[in-house]
Amino acid sequence: MIATRKMSALFGALICITLASMTSASALTVEVAKKCSALTAKAFPQRETGNPAARSDGGTGLSQHSYFQRCVSNGGNGDSAAPEGEQ
Numbered sequence: 001m002i003a004t005r006k007m008s009a010l011f012g013a014l015i016c017i018t019l020a021s022m023t024s025a026s027a028l029t030v031e032v033a034k035k036c037s038a039l040t041a042k043a044f045p046q047r048e049t050g051n052p053a054a055r056s057d058g059g060t061g062l063s064q065h066s067y068f069q070r071c072v073s074n075g076g077n078g079d080s081a082a083p084e085g086e087q
Contacts, residue, residue: 007053018072029076036071039078040064063080 010012015033044064048054057065 010061014068017065018069032072032076035076036068036078039071039076040068043067043078 044056044059044067046054047057059067
């Protein structure tokens with residue numbers, strides 16, 4: 001239960017940091033955020049499905065954050081925001 005709250009808080013902080021760091025006039029839409037969140041989860045799957053405390057198979061939190069930011073900056077296009085290990 002505590003791990004779920006921590007992961008939710010971490011993801012919320014990730015979204016807030018992304019929103020705060022945007023300096024361009026384009027706004028982050030809900031659709032783009034949801035699409036990029038799903039693409040990030042697909043690119044960095046958890047070690048144990050359904051266990052938010054299990055960490056991801058590849059990449060650190062910073063690499064996941066960078067992937068999410070690249071996806072958002074590309075307007076939700078995950079193809080050009082490939083994870084660093086897969087380029």
